[in-house]
Amino acid sequence: MAMVCLSDFEAYAKKYLPKIAWDYFAAGADDCTTRDENILAYKRIRFRPRMLRDVSVMDIRTKILGTEISFPVGIAPTGFHQLAWPDGEKSTARAARAMNTCYIASTYSTCTLEEISAAAPGGLRWFQLYIHRNRAASQQLVQRAEVLGFQGLVLTADLPYTGKRRDDVRNGFRLPPHMKVKNLERAFEVCKMSPSFHSLLWHVPHETETTGLDPSVTWNDIYWLRSLTRLPIIIKGILTREDAELAVRHGVQGIIVSNHGGRQLDEGPATIDALVEVVEAVRGRVEVYVDGGIRKGGDVLKALALGAKCVFIGRPALWGLAYKGEEGLQDVLRILQDEFRLSMALAGCASVSEIGQHLVQFSKL
């Protein structure tokens, strides 16, 4: 089977992953409307390609928070990579380093931050954080990440509770016994999900009550995080101009426009639609990124044209891992890189700096 485009990897993963793992990665909240909208919304955007510009020398590099990456596509934080490939996040880290791009490691990794760091020394990595009720646990995670050379701290803001993903509930999703959420000190017990009241708080794998995620987090906690670390803080999960303004005012260094892959509140906006509103509100004061729905190089070009500094891929990275571990993930990134470069050239841009809003328009449809 030739792996020509990202959907080839998706088909492979759907065929070869255990159903419970595939379902977990594929899951969207409720009717999966937002999950699917993330993709459909890209199709409503039309390019306005320019011709006869010298595109013989292509430069697709960019910088995020001052660090150069080979092209504006990084790896979004997703949990439980061992469900996709035995080496789990270690393979992810190696692939990202090999392709010279950024990997955002999740709190819910099945390898420790230390293992991830050791697997790919020198790679550009950010650490994704959930704030726990047990603040000491979160503080420890932040400080471990900083010590290990992670270069950014990504605070996920859209998960005070876990979204309702029907298939996970049906499957009674839990991690296999030999996998652990190793980053959390206490034993991490994966509870069976249920649609009961209890499920509001604990729809998905979670720790015991005392170390559970903290739904009382507010903007002021940004200041608390700030006090813990010198790492730049990137906030993930912003979808409105109002929150974008708050993020800037609270001193974050970056914003990831995200709806958690459509896994949290169903029927929120597609991220590429929300990006427009966030970029407008931010007015260049901090960097803005986007994840969700990226399936080909042209999507990356659209996101950049609408103001994203970089995009992050979630599920496609997992498909790559499922295909061949770090090699498979590199294949995915390389295809996206080739497609992005080609799209840029065909749109008349020789370097990332030439990409702008003039390149796109929203379809009348």
Next chain:
Amino acid sequence: MAMVCLSDFEAYAKKYLPKIAWDYFAAGADDCTTRDENILAYKRIRFRPRMLRDVSVMDIRTKILGTEISFPVGIAPTGFHQLAWPDGEKSTARAARAMNTCYIASTYSTCTLEEISAAAPGGLRWFQLYIHRNRAASQQLVQRAEVLGFQGLVLTADLPYTGKRRDDVRNGFRLPPHMKVKNLERAFEVCKMSPSFHSLLWHVPHETETTGLDPSVTWNDIYWLRSLTRLPIIIKGILTREDAELAVRHGVQGIIVSNHGGRQLDEGPATIDALVEVVEAVRGRVEVYVDGGIRKGGDVLKALALGAKCVFIGRPALWGLAYKGEEGLQDVLRILQDEFRLSMALAGCASVSEIGQHLVQFSKL
């Protein structure tokens, strides 16, 4: 089979109910366009969720006409509950009370008002009224309801004649011999429906001529009702700003925006679309509710964001009954409650009072 969301109950009911009963509950008028639009219209509304608000303590209670209910979802009036479950409306009343919400009992119940009251003493109930040609019959019903402790009178305004529901005509729908529309004094004969001229007047089960529904009812009859009872009057079936204004001027205490589940005039507006126009016209002078198309907690949140004080569910309640009687209906209500609470939290609202129009926008699609 795990019952995870409302469509699981729908699938169950479709599989286990007699076809003639399923068809009757599922029926929409003519091409069923409005029935289906009620659901589709919700999908065209997008949330604008807000992040990092303290949602650790959730309060989903609300009040309707001054009485507190556990969450803003009540039971809409629908007929013939014994078609779904042997105990019929008695089970419905018990489930509503158990969940501490409001049940609007239909004139076309297969239990008497007295039986319903006795089944769940102390529950919050409103009584739904059709005005009959024989006004004394209607008067007697209103006064029985008031004596029995019903706390509101819901006048259905959209059924001067019964809509044309093709499957009911094909099935020759009639109640099984052992069921009766017990609330009406005279024997209630269920006539076979036909597509003839006669069918305009009597498309569906009806009484003898002298007690038939009165198609000459006008706004002045609100004053007549007012003279019969001290109960608050809620008018059900309003879809336009003009009629909303008339309702307020004629002194009703509440309006239910409804198209009778798409069973009356086909190709009228979806109720969630009509809600916007009605809320705008009413300007807070009376409470506005909505029914039709509610299938998950997020739909409830959208309706409240657009100005509804509470929503009412029709078919989903019947599916719950069909599944396990009062227990099944409680399951349905509990799922909606959990989903509504989760949607609120993920949208950044800790209490119903924080829900507002800023939470939603209409999709460009």
Next chain:
Amino acid sequence: MAMVCLSDFEAYAKKYLPKIAWDYFAAGADDCTTRDENILAYKRIRFRPRMLRDVSVMDIRTKILGTEISFPVGIAPTGFHQLAWPDGEKSTARAARAMNTCYIASTYSTCTLEEISAAAPGGLRWFQLYIHRNRAASQQLVQRAEVLGFQGLVLTADLPYTGKRRDDVRNGFRLPPHMKVKNLERAFEVCKMSPSFHSLLWHVPHETETTGLDPSVTWNDIYWLRSLTRLPIIIKGILTREDAELAVRHGVQGIIVSNHGGRQLDEGPATIDALVEVVEAVRGRVEVYVDGGIRKGGDVLKALALGAKCVFIGRPALWGLAYKGEEGLQDVLRILQDEFRLSMALAGCASVSEIGQHLVQFSKL
């Protein structure tokens, strides 16, 4: 099989008519986009129904050009009724008279005007005319119709040449040998259609060259028609405000907004959309009617709300004939009548005079 709505008759006709006849009646030009749009466009219009109006006494009668009909639905001109039922147009005439409505007999009838008149004396009938190259032939037809008591002359304006209906070309459609286009004096030879250049002029059944339809007809020919007869002239096939203005200026008494059932120019407007523009241009100076896409009583109500004085049905009348001749056509008309009356009542109108534009809005979709 219960005949509950018009699509039941369509299914019957599709099943029992010879394929070549079904295809001929069902045919649309080219991709059949306009044929299908005629129906879809109705679905984009939403009612704004009004409640609590006294609809106990319903009056659905109307007048067209001064003559009362039982409800605002007439029979549009279509050819070759013997393809649907042995008695052909004689049955059509009888059914129309029985239902007290107007029948527009086509030039391309398989019965003579004399036979039609004799079959249903006293019925309200208009005669549909194509202008032939041999003007004497057309003149004779007009004068025969007037003598026979036809009360209107309908000039079809949208067929200078016949549209390209692919199935008819594939089928090599021609009339069976025992049927004739009896109204035309000369023997009417049905040529095999071909997609050649020749087919531009003669795509469908036609006479010999000298009596063929005249593609040089212009607005001035209205004056010529005027000179031949005292009958009111109704022009059929108008789709733009410009032509509506010209029609009024040239002294016609009525306009039928029509796209020939989508059989002429594909991808012109749906008739219900064109109606809005024509009604606006005409400003009440002459009566405006519409045909195409009417499939239920609600469609009739929408057309009247948008300014049509009456609608005409084409294919549904043929389905009725195919079902049971004049009895079947009466069934079709009776169902439409019942549905129209019910739609009016549910929208809050007790008589045709209460129908207005306030009843409808165009869907955002």
Next chain:
Amino acid sequence: MAMVCLSDFEAYAKKYLPKIAWDYFAAGADDCTTRDENILAYKRIRFRPRMLRDVSVMDIRTKILGTEISFPVGIAPTGFHQLAWPDGEKSTARAARAMNTCYIASTYSTCTLEEISAAAPGGLRWFQLYIHRNRAASQQLVQRAEVLGFQGLVLTADLPYTGKRRDDVRNGFRLPPHMKVKNLERAFEVCKMSPSFHSLLWHVPHETETTGLDPSVTWNDIYWLRSLTRLPIIIKGILTREDAELAVRHGVQGIIVSNHGGRQLDEGPATIDALVEVVEAVRGRVEVYVDGGIRKGGDVLKALALGAKCVFIGRPALWGLAYKGEEGLQDVLRILQDEFRLSMALAGCASVSEIGQHLVQFSKL
């Protein structure tokens, strides 16, 4: 099988061509969104047909760059006609001449320009050029074309690199050994395509590096071309008003609005949508043509109504060749001609000069 409309030829070609050839001709870039949009966009345009205009004498001739053609449809440049029919471009040239229209011969022909000229002396032909890294090779081609009597030079501007056509990559598309890209002096080696980085530059059949296409071409190269030949220069691949303005300023004689059949940048605009913007920018200073998505005579009429002087067909011409060589292509052209003439007549236009923007409107859908 009756060949009634263009899709009949498409079905034939899909059935009888080798899969690899069919896939190559049918291919679109990436998700094929733009390829399909080219067709769908026509369906969103509605005619506003005018009635009762004398259309007895139809004149469908037009002129392009001063030369009369029998109707406003020419043959767009496409490669490798021997994949469709043994005689390849010689058959194409003969069919175009027989139908008295213009054929744009591709650089990537499987016959030489000399063979094409000899096959149909006196036919109206333009030559399509890619500018190669080896400028001498391009210069030689231009000058050969001029000497051979080609009357226009069409510069393709939208292929600095080849688009990613997934099926071609999967098929490892290459020309069969007995076919050559004869116009290029050096042996033309067809490389296997791969999705690697390399594939950005050489996704499709290409020459060796030194004669490869030049991605550094800019607007200034128009002046270089101008210096090589007295032929009018037509630029192909313009999709924006900005580039249209640049084209005019750089002295081209014509613009072909094209997205290369959706084979280059996916999710650019449909050509008929881009035509509107280009025509507006050009303001009549040069002739504007369009290709992509033309499937019936009505599409031609729409393109002309929106300002195109002439349209060009790509895939339909190949389907005609695949059916019966030059005879099959003539069939295709003749059907388009008949359909175009009929559409004009039914829209009320007797000659091309009467076609204007008043004939069309964009659908609300």
